Amino acid sequence: MSAHPLDPRHALPVVLAGARGHGRWHLENIRRLQRDGHVRLVGVCELRPLDDEELTGFGAVAQSDDLAGLLDATGAAAAVICTPIPTHTDLALTAAARGVHVLLEKPPAPSYAQFRRMADGAAAAGAAVQIGFQSLGSHALPAIRRLLAEGAIGEITGVGGAGAWVRDEAYFRRAPWAGRRRMDGADVVDGVLTNPLAHAVATALALAGSATAEDVTAVESELFRAHAIESDDTSCVRISTASGVTVAVAATLCAHTQEEPYVVVHGSEGRITFWYKQDRVLVRRGAGMAAGPPALYGRTDLLRNLADHLRGEAELLVPPAATGAFMRVVEAVRVAPDPRPLPADAWRAAPGEHAERRVVHGVDGLVAVAADSLCLFSELGADWALPRPRPSHGDLHDELRTR
16 A cells, blocks of 8 residues: 655644553654644554543544554554564554554664564555654754764764663563563563663764664674663674774663763764764864864754655655664674673662662773773773683583582
């Protein structure tokens, strides 16, 4: 079925699939865009319907736990999908098969094969897909690219990314798939670099000019976990690109203090730091001197951009192709050995907002140094990240004998 044509005189009719958890952000964003006349919420797909208070200001909204039926009943032109990671591909294709365009929450899929199935299927159906990397809508990105093109920091020597966040045990209990690599035989890959701090990876790759799958030539990963989870909460990756620019991103959910995540572009004559949640940019030249105060930029909302695109007024900012490199990283994490549990002396327990949390000793600084040096944790001397020595025959004999 071909995609719905959009009358530029009317607001884009939208269905939201997944309105709780992070989906609440999308609900509020749709509310804002509806007030401005850009979109109109016509349906909510949830296992448990929203109540009247949650839908205040929206008017009549159809609700169902069946996305296909809801799209058919409402005639929606677009679907915002913010559901568990393993459901992304099938739900996006359900919408595309009905000619419904999609804003798909990140990560777009738990594997590269699922990503390709989604992207190729939507393209064959003629449906536009926007991937929900909100940082890629920042006006700072084209501004940084202009600075780089003008030689503001000389030749690019690499791009680093750092994220030091605090999450307690309740965070990993928020949903059955949280903190999982697999569930019921399906890939999930809910790791620190592939979900909560995925923007750091995608944004670093974008500023390196290496956003497509073909731009990635190799991925090195070091995955660890302090919490009692299946997936990783403290990890780093180093990505080799076809252009020769190295990208390294380090992140943790076990920081002592939560900090704003950032991407730093290293140059032969300076650096540019981009705090992507704040749309804030600082240029340093020479020996660390800041070239003026930080600059603040605006941001284009991705659902608004999708609506404008469907009216023929704008190019899509984050089509699937623009996240192909990120999905190569997801795939590398997916097929990597399971994350290594950190030894008990590498972390301490501390009170969290809702439950106990775990703080990895010195990880805040380690993450920053990794972004600065483009090194992996093991190369920076973290004891818990060093390769484990293989046991000698005698050690193995003793280990087997004592089991």
